[in-house]
Amino acid sequence: MVKIGVLALQGAVREHVKCLEAPNTEIVIVKKVDQLADLDGLVLPGGESTTMRRLIDLYGFFEPLKEFAGEGKPMFGTCAGLILMAEEIVGYDQGHLSVINMKVQRNAFGRQRESFETDLLVTDVGEDIRAVFIRAPLIVEVGENVQVLSKYGDEIVAARQGHFLACSFHPELTDDHRFHQYFVSMVEEAKANN
Numbered sequence: 001m002v003k004i005g006v007l008a009l010q011g012a013v014r015e016h017v018k019c020l021e022a023p024n025t026e027i028v029i030v031k032k033v034d035q036l037a038d039l040d041g042l043v044l045p046g047g048e049s050t051t052m053r054r055l056i057d058l059y060g061f062f063e064p065l066k067e068f069a070g071e072g073k074p075m076f077g078t079c080a081g082l083i084l085m086a087e088e089i090v091g092y093d094q095g096h097l098s099v100i101n102m103k104v105q106r107n108a109f110g111r112q113r114e115s116f117e118t119d120l121l122v123t124d125v126g127e128d129i130r131a132v133f134i135r136a137p138l139i140v141e142v143g144e145n146v147q148v149l150s151k152y153g154d155e156i157v158a159a160r161q162g163h164f165l166a167c168s169f170h171p172e173l174t175d176d177h178r179f180h181q182y183f184v185s186m187v188e189e190a191k192a193n194n
């Protein structure tokens with residue numbers, strides 16, 4: 001049994017909870033810092049990264065989230081959550097939580113492609129993962145220690161560095177729960193090795 005939190009300051013929280021629900025998971029909707037204490041993993045949902053950062057600071061989550069990551073506890077960021085995890089953001093002086101060695105660009109798809117759906121090959125997850133993109137960021141560069149899990153054309157849209165997993169799209173908005181299952185197995189593995 002693993003205990004996984006979904007950061008619930010803003011964004012698509014309930015959808016993630018639905019995707020994580022399984023006999024071997026306990027899910028916590030995280031609204032207060034002290035709820036992080038006994039979690040084995042955490043999901044950072046989509047929404048608006050600037051707003052989410054403001055709320056992270058307002059409710060004192062910044063340092064506790066850094067510590068959580070520093071303890072090697074797995075994190076999974078989707079869309080705005082991915083932006084929060086990146087070390088570098090194009091056009092900004094610094095990243096937010098800066099846990100994945102990658103550079104991202106916000107709202108990277110042109111206007112007529114602001115929102116779209118497609119099927120993607122995601123390494124270790126599946127060949128036809130339904131991906132919903134909504135004003136999505138792109139990963140424009142990754143460090144050597146980052147594994148590229150998926151590309152849309154030439155663009156990187158999912159990556160993993162150790163215990164940290166991120167994707168540009170919204171797997172939580174589909175009935176396909178394989179991406180979340182992959183994260184749950186990362187959490188189980190990290191817990192077993194701790």
Ligand SMILES: NC(=O)CC[C@H](N)C(=O)O
Pocket residue numbers: 045046047048049050078079080081083106107134135136137
């Ligand atoms: N769906 C999303 O999470 C969009 C991300 C948003 N465009 C941002 O920059 O934070």
